[in-house]
Amino acid sequence: MSLTDEVVSPTREIAVDGSCKTCRSKYPGSRWDGPPGLRPTDLIRSADQGCPTCKILLEGIRRLDEEWEHADINSEGMVHIPNFDVYEGKEHGQESIVVMLTIHRPEPRGFYEKVRRTWLEFFTLPDQAKQWLQECDSRHSECNISTDSPLPTRIIDVGLEHEYPYAVLQDGKGMAGKYACLSYCWGKSRPFVTTTSNRAQRSYGFAIDELPATLRDAVHFTRKLGLRYLWVDAVCILQDDRGDWERECANMSRVYGQSYVTLCASHAADINEGLSMKLNEAKDGPCLLQETHDEGGPSIWVRRELSHHQFITLNDAAPGTWAEDRYPLVERAWALQEHLLSPRVIQFATHELVWECWEHSSCCCGRLNHSKLARSFLLRPTSNQEGFDELTKTWRNVLHAYSSGATTDPGDKLPALSGLAHSLEDRMGSRYLAGLWDRNLVNELLWYKPPSAMKRSPYPTENYRAPSWSWASVDGHIFHSGGDPVTQETQIAEIHEAQTVLRGSDPMGAVSGGLIKMKTLMTEVQYEYVNPELEHRYTTYVCKKHDLSAPFYPNWAFNLPGSHHIPSGTSLPCIILGYTNHTMAIVLQKVGSADHTFERVGSFFVNEPEKSKAWFEDGRMTELTIV
Secondary structure, eight states: OOOGGOOOOSSSOOTTSBBBBTOOOOOTOOOOOOOOOHHHHHHHHHHHHHHHHHHHHHHHHHOTTTTTTOOOOOOOOOOOOOOOOOSSOOOOOOOEEEEEEEEEOOOOOOOEETTTOOOOOOOHHHHHHHHHHHHHHHHHEEEOSSEEEEOOSEEOOSOOOTTOOOEEEETTEEEEEEEEEOOOOTTTSOOOOOTTTHHHHHHHHGGGGGGGGHHHHHHHHHHHHHHOOOEEEEHHHTTOOOHHHHHHHHHHHHHTTOSSEEEOOOOOSSTTTTTTTOOOOHHOOEEEEOOOOSTTTOEEEEEEEEOSSSSSOOBTTTTSSOOOTOOOOGGHHHHHHHHHHEEEEEEESSSSSEEEESSEEEEETOOOOEEOGGGGGSSSSSSSHHHHHHHHHHHHHHHHHHOOOOOOSSGGGTTGGHHHHHHHHHTTTTEOOOOOOOHHHHHHHEEHHHHHHHHHHHHHOOSOOOOTSSGSSSSSSOOOSOOOEEEEEEEOEEEEEEEEEESSSSTSSSSEEEEEEEEEEEEEEEEESTTTSOOOOOOOEEEEEEEEEEEEEEOOOTTSSTTTTTTTEEEEEEESSSTTTTEEEEEEEEEOOOOTTTEEEEEEEESSSHHHHHTTOEEEEEEEEEO
């Protein structure tokens, strides 16, 4: 007998509309909305009286939380379950019990299919991934990657035989095919790398068992998807050849952009952790409650609701989309462009797979179900000013997310974003200058480092990696001014020259120098510590002039001892680029003995145009160079 064939007990309490008073479920057939809270005694009684939904809930709760029946009862005698809240695809902040009803249809390929009463589906991971890929191939016109693509410079040929113990590194030039990419954390372990000395050996083949767990799992999963080729940076880039590394970094927009799918080891902090899920079956589920052998009958599963806040996401309307409790891969700066450039991504989370393509996102548990992701906007042509403005807005949100990530080598700050910059160059219609686009350079200069970033990154960078006017010159989160942009009507600054000196061959990569020459309004302000006796991470700063005062956002903690220490009370030059409803003044420091050469050291805001003018009423139009 299947669940939907159960007979409702005449002895249990039934409401006028035919629903169970305890769980509010009606049998047979209607949608279940779920109660806001449950009395354990009521649930037990209703289950004993024969309500099939209450039976499922009770058994599921007992499986996942043995202490639930002994929870504290509030003044109304209700338990608002702290760890679970039964749902049918509704958004809320609590963890949940999820009942999954699935029907297995004896199709030739075999797959699980939703039925009307299904709350969530349960799949084996490769089957789920293949279903997402097949659906994307057949239905998503924007993704449009069902045909073969040119292979990268080097590619791993994993073969199609699941048990074959070897793989081969081969040249991909002139070849085409479908390939997967791997996005992962190297961690502290020594990865399996290709160098100039072992490149030839790799081309004859290498044992899959020799690979670290994440690479080994990626090979097996690629085979299960029916793909022959896999791209992994550690294996496909010569790690001891700087020229090869720079060329391949500049090519990332094509490597990831033309991939069939990218596999992201989101939960793994180290290359030896693998792609496999870290399930505690007793607590995380899914747990099988009832297995049916009737053809077409449902099997009943239960699991906790899974959190979906740790994934790499990009929302063009909200810059702060990366959660603090994010996965290790999200902490890796390189991962952002790998994710955004890839038409399709499968993330290996702690408990499930998460799917994302240019048109849709989903997950195994079914809670993610979104269309038209913001990241697809990055790759659509822009033909007018409005399109450029939207693309600029999205780019700044990318920078906010990216600037919080870490690189093993701090010098990779610009190279780790060069692939995405290459993909946007034509759409921007602009030169790329150390992370800024010169088409709108005045507004590109209006970035700042908020106090929250100072807590994590209070020190200045040890080695040069960008001019001081570039956000890439500082560590930690950066934001852009939230006010109206500077327009031709409100702009004061006249920019005469802007240039960078490239360190290598990649025009979007690392730089060894740069400058901006301009003429704009300059004055002097005095900055001070507030609460200087506290540790640097709690110290705040203000800029003052006469009776004016404003919070100051330095690029590093000025009160730290050392060569970069700037005493409280120091007078510093500052400039303004234009008046807006949220005017930013850029604070400078003189460099060397040159009269008009400065470096950027911070900024402050003035919220009213009249007050902005008061700050600069004694200012003079000055020719200067910022390096």
